[in-house]
Amino acid sequence: MSEVIVVTSGKGGVGKTTTTANLGVGLAMRGNKVVLVDTDTGLRNLDLLLGLENRIMYDLVDVISGRVAYKKALVRHKKFETLFLLPTSQVKDKSAVNPEQLVQLCEELRKEYDYILIDCPAGIEQGFQTAIAAADCAIVVTMPEISAVRDADKIIGELGRADKENIKLVVNRIRPQMVEKGDMLDMGDINDILSIECIGQVPDDELVVTSTNRGEPVITMENSHAGQAYRNIVGRICGEQIPFMEFPKEGFFAKLKRVFGR
Amino acid sequence: MSDAIVKIRGTRSGLQLSFAKDADYEAIEKEILQRFESGSSFFVTGTEVFVSKDSLPHEQIEKLKRLFHRRGMRFRTEKHAAAHAKGKEQQQDQRQPAKEAAKEPKPGKDTSTEPQVQQMVVINKTLRGGQEIQTESSVLVCGNVNPGAQIIAGGSIDIRGTCRGMVHAGAYGNSKAFIIADHLMPTQIRIANLIARSPDVVEKTDKAERASIKDGRIVIEPIER
Numbered sequence: 001m002s003e004v005i006v007v008t009s010g011k012g013g014v015g016k017t018t019t020t021a022n023l024g025v026g027l028a029m030r031g032n033k034v035v036l037v038d039t040d041t042g043l044r045n046l047d048l049l050l051g052l053e054n055r056i057m058y059d060l061v062d063v064i065s066g067r068v069a070y071k072k073a074l075v076r077h078k079k080f081e082t083l084f085l086l087p088t089s090q091v092k093d094k095s096a097v098n099p100e101q102l103v104q105l106c107e108e109l110r111k112e113y114d115y116i117l118i119d120c121p122a123g124i125e126q127g128f129q130t131a132i133a134a135a136d137c138a139i140v141v142t143m144p145e146i147s148a149v150r151d152a153d154k155i156i157g158e159l160g161r162a163d164k165e166n167i168k169l170v171v172n173r174i175r176p177q178m179v180e181k182g183d184m185l186d187m188g189d190i191n192d193i194l195s196i197e198c199i200g201q202v203p204d205d206e207l208v209v210t211s212t213n214r215g216e217p218v219i220t221m222e223n224s225h226a227g228q229a230y231r232n233i234v235g236r237i238c239g240e241q242i243p244f245m246e247f248p249k250e251g252f253f254a255k256l257k258r259v260f261g262r
Numbered sequence: 263m264s265d266a267i268v269k270i271r272g273t274r275s276g277l278q279l280s281f282a283k284d285a286d287y288e289a290i291e292k293e294i295l296q297r298f299e300s301g302s303s304f305f306v307t308g309t310e311v312f313v314s315k316d317s318l319p320h321e322q323i324e325k326l327k328r329l330f331h332r333r334g335m336r337f338r339t340e341k342h343a344a345a346h347a348k349g350k351e352q353q354q355d356q357r358q359p360a361k362e363a364a365k366e367p368k369p370g371k372d373t374s375t376e377p378q379v380q381q382m383v384v385i386n387k388t389l390r391g392g393q394e395i396q397t398e399s400s401v402l403v404c405g406n407v408n409p410g411a412q413i414i415a416g417g418s419i420d421i422r423g424t425c426r427g428m429v430h431a432g433a434y435g436n437s438k439a440f441i442i443a444d445h446l447m448p449t450q451i452r453i454a455n456l457i458a459r460s461p462d463v464v465e466k467t468d469k470a471e472r473a474s475i476k477d478g479r480i481v482i483e484p485i486e487r
Contacts, residue, residue, distance in 0.1 A: 153408050157390030
């Protein structure tokens with residue numbers, strides 16, 4: 001049974017696209033057939049993170065408008081045979097795709113793929129409404145920062161309004177040292193406000209930046225903490241019970257309060 | 263002076279209008295329209311307006327009715343609906359505006375003639391930023407009220423969870439309304455026509471608290487529950 005998952009956040013810059021790319025690679029590493037759909041039309045980035053920009057021939061807008069079959073627009077990943085990207089257009093804007101069209105496309109993709117990950121644009125306007133239309137499940141990405149949490153809260157409300165009840169939380173870019181000192185919201189504060197199931201806590205990691213620039217998602221790096229966190233999220237999506245990892249702090253492991261998902 | 267022509271009184275179910283004995287219809291209508299234009303927060307969509315049947319001739323009542331209906335308000339000339347609603351809790355999905363559900367008192371449920379009746383809207387979810395509940399009745403929230411959410415209730419508000427949003431009880435003038443929450447840390451509390459804001463550094467309380475009006479001020483005190 002295939003699943004359509006939308007990755008969304010409300011606020012920009014919290015790591016939606018990074019999360020989409022990593023989860024896509026992680027799911028493909030486990031042998032699933034995965035397609036990543038970029039719906040951030042006009043500001044496409046997902047192809048860069050996967051290092052696939054130079055292989056794009058057609059895009060989402062071409063597929064939606066019926067110019068080409070979706071199979072022609074899919075770009076296969078260099079390393080992972082079962083991972084495909086459906087890039088979007090860099091020249092058109094969000095109005096080029098409407099919710100019904102995306103739902104229809106996802107229905108077709110469901111026949112072939114195990115997981116369909118949709119990378120949602122920031123904001124709560126039309127682009128967001130389009131991106132969530134087809135989803136069975138939503139992953140809300142946030143950061144331990146008051147504005148990001150506030151926007152995530154709004155997004156969860158919007159998802160509820162659109163009858164999306166299966167919502168999971170990923171907290172990205174946690175800086176353990178700052179949390180330790182009380183300078184950053186901790187998981188308790190975030191869960192308090194958002195009160196939805198948390199499936200991932202990803203530490204801030206310099207390797208994310210370098211891997212992004214190289215077009216190789218950090219999840220493939222064995223020695224990266226963020227990569228490990230993403231591998232854990234993939235496991236949890238596949239239904240495994242994995243405890244949250246403890247974050248490293250200047251050489252040894254800081255005893256952080258573990259927050260288990262409900 | 264002009265207040266004497268149309269008198270507005272907030273009741274549990276809505277607004278009660280009464281008119282000066284010798285006022286002519288033109289003056290009444292003019293006065294009401296003026297109130298509309300002034301952007302008074304009394305006359306919002308969904309508000310129930312009650313005018314006693316024998317305060318005006320029939321055709322003038324009909325005219326008034328149309329006037330209020332055009333503004334999206336409900337108009338009644340009898341008190342029956344309030345009696346019907348007695349003790350009824352309306353299960354309510356937060357997606358629907360609260361006022362919609364409150365709009366249809368199911369007839370024949372309870373015909374007691376007790377005048378002091380209360381309606382309650384129950385919200386079984388967390389209210390998130392940007393969501394708003396607006397109702398003339400009281401509100402019970404089984405969940406949190408997050409920052410950026412708003413509750414505007416004609417009656418009292420009870421929150422079984424943490425309140426971080428904006429809450430307004432007794433919004434139609436009932437200064438006896440109160441607000442209770444397990445953790446009361448709202449951005450603003452309003453009761454009737456009073457406003458209080460939270461201190462700039464908010465601490466999480468471990469006891470349920472109740473806000474009400476005492477001696478013309480909003481007072482917050484811990485309660486057991």
